[in-house]
Amino acid sequence: MFGIYLKRELGRRKKAALVIALGLALGIALVITVNSVSAGMTQAQDKVLKSLYGLGTDMTVTKAQSAPKAGSSQGPNFKFDAKQSSKTKQSSDRVMTQGGQALKSSLVEKVAAQQGVANAVGALSLNVTKVDGSFTQGKAQSSTSGSGGQQGGPGGGTSSGGGQPQVQGGGASFDVNSYSVAGVDVTDQELGPLAAMKITSGRTFTASQTNAKVAVVSKSYAKSKKYKVGSTFKISGTKYTVIGIATPDSSESTTDVYLPLKQAQTLGDAKNKVTTIYVKATDSQQIAAVKKTIQQNISGTTVTTSSDLASTVSGSLSTASDLATSVGKWLSVAVLAAAFLVAALLTSSAVSRRVREFGTLKALGWPSRRVTRQVVGESMVNGLIGGALGIALGLAAAYTVTAISPKLTAQLGSTGGMGGGPGGAPGGGPGGQASQNTMEIALSAPVSLTTIALAVGLAVTGGLIAGAMGGWRASRMRPADALRSVS
Template sequence: MFGIYLKRELGRRKKAALVIALGLALGIALVITVNSVSAGMTQAQDKVLKSLYGLGTDMTVTKARTAPTSGSSGGPNFKFDAKSSSSSTQSSDRVQTQGGQALKSSLVTQVAGQKGVESAVGALSLNVTKVDGSFTQGKAKSSTSSSGSSGQGGPGGGSSSSGGAPQVQGGGANFNVNSYSVVGVDVAHQGLGPLSTMKVTSGKTFTTAQTGSKVAVVSKSYAKEKKYKIGSTFKISGTKFTVIGIATPDSSESDTDVFVPLKVAQTLGDAKNQVTTIYVKATDSKQISTVKKEITANISGTTVTTSADLASTVSGSLSTASSLATSVGKWLSIAVLAAAFLVAALLTSSAVSRRVREFGTLKALGWPSRNVTRQVVGESIVNGLIGGALGIALGVGAAYAVTAISPKLTAQLGSSGGGGGMGGGPGGGPGRQASQNTLEIALSAPVSLTTIALAVGLAVTGGLIAGAMGGWRASRMRPADALRSVS
């Protein structure tokens, strides 16, 4: 009986039911869209942080580079021998550690032994500046002038001449400067550290037996720039390397051009038994802050950087959009949803006031107040579910549109301070501490089952609120009200 009457009454008031459902649908759609975009922001920020961290890395340990002493220069210094041949090409490499002051390799074991640390591995970041070209010798030429005169009045009369100073003409120099980054990785623990964010798409990665081998894995972009293939060779400070693999970053862009075994990198950078960054994985991700305090307290002079520290350095349109989605978007959703609930409640209450004769007659026929209230609440819940279905459709459609358009957001990774800037931070590539690194991320808006469940819950809640207000008003009606409404 209840179901039949409910269906009949909803069929008689299709327009009113549709208006209430649409009001709820708009509020629910906005909530779904904001939640989906917010989830997309989180994913985008994770991509940015993954470009800085090795997969599974929870924190890194570095040490701030000391200021240069008075009179010393930290700039590149290139020396070339004087050669008479103008056709000979001269080349010189400057290999310099980057990413903060070098740490002793023994600190890796010390960090790994701290409470709450599952594993630790060291890496050495180098910057190679290569200058090659040739000098062209100039040629010395002298200019002469002569004049003759004759005189009859004095002895020695005749011609005289004078020679000009020699001048160098032509000559010069033509040199190219190429700078790229090299990172030494522990070939025995490649699952943690800078190479763990890369996927070898051509060739192979290092083996544990290649600790001292002159082999290299290069990034895909650098290989394309230099036209390197598997088996190609190149030199760093006179040391010949063979390309055994070409790697592509899992997310974003890689700031490292060349990966070599750690011991080989230490030899290139004259940094025996030294590293610039220690990558750390905690036993429990929930205890990262505690582990950070443990390392900082027990190993003095070091800077421990976590993903939370790096997240605070992300700026640009990604940071702005994330802030809008999490703060402005959240409060806007709450305001719109509250307004939708209020409008649904008022419309339901108004509809009840127009049904005085109906409810009064039902009471006169013996319907108790609870049955009248149940009728109104039932109609409101159905309206809410219809609104929820429409809201989910609109919200998922909006989220799909955002994903299809994929607006580009920029993320600028500024200096986090302390540990030599981002270059000294997790996964920091050489040269990062001197300038901001800008990444471009495509925004998506994934819709999770949790968001759908939230939408259904909001739809039912909206229906209950509207039904409660309308039912309360309907339950207060008396049969006499119906008689007075009869004209």
């Protein structure tokens, strides 16, 4: 009886049922869209942070660069030998540590021993500036005069022959190439600057290559220099062999060359030094507590977590994320509340027009709870129909966003005084010296099962709210109301 009566009533009031269902559908679709876009924003931010930190890294420990002493020069300088040949090719490398003040390697073990730390690995960030080119020696030529003599200097004498010799020709032509180098602890590569890279050609370091003259280079740098596995290059006169070419798992790599840590320390004149300590916590929920512990027990260092890095990300990604979090969610709540209110009012209005119907049913023996159940049942069906339409619309909107994949930019600014750029980027990550990287991220809108479950819950809630108001009005009707409505 309940099902037959429900089907007949919904069929008789198709327009009203459709309006209620569409109102709920629009609200639910907006909630799904906003939630899926917000999830896509979170994924995009995670990609940016992983490209800086490396997989599995929860925080980094660095030390701010100390102020230079008065009269000292922090800039690069190059010295070339003077030679007799008229045209000599010269080359010089300037290797400098980047990303903050160097730390003692012994601090890595000290950090690893802190409570809540699962693992800690040190890395050294370098910047290499290579200058090569040649000098061309000029030639001295004397200028001649048509007169037999020339007034001399203050002594009043005269000189014959030629004038003052002048140098003609000569000069210098030099190319400047600057690139970043990261010293990697080859005994533990699951954490640190190379952890976020995927070897696409060749191989990575072995545990025995702690001081080997081998290198892994990024794909972009290898392409620009036309390097391949087996190629060789020199840094400060030391020849290195390329054993692998790596591609970042996400976003862009800010490091060009990876060397064993001991080799990097030798090049940078930083024996037993590191610029960044990568830390993995035992519990991802206790990162803030681990950060506080390290700062308390190891003075003078700066501990930076992913949340600290997230605050430095600006650009369209940050703006869109803020809009999706604040404006988008509040808008979806407002639309959903309006849809619930409209559904409740329309259901209540429909009940008021069915005074004769419900009064007659009560006169025939229907108790109030049965009338209420009938109204609530009709509202629940309207809510489920609206939920199904809303899920379909929301999935279509999310799929459209993913298909279009709008590009968002993320600018990674400085955290102010932090040390090495996370991810092994010498000066490339937050806190690097006057550093700012811009990355481009494609936005997607993934829809999770949790979002679908939320949509179903909202559909049921909307139906219950509308049914509760309509059922309350229906339960207050008396059989006498039906008789009074008879003309």
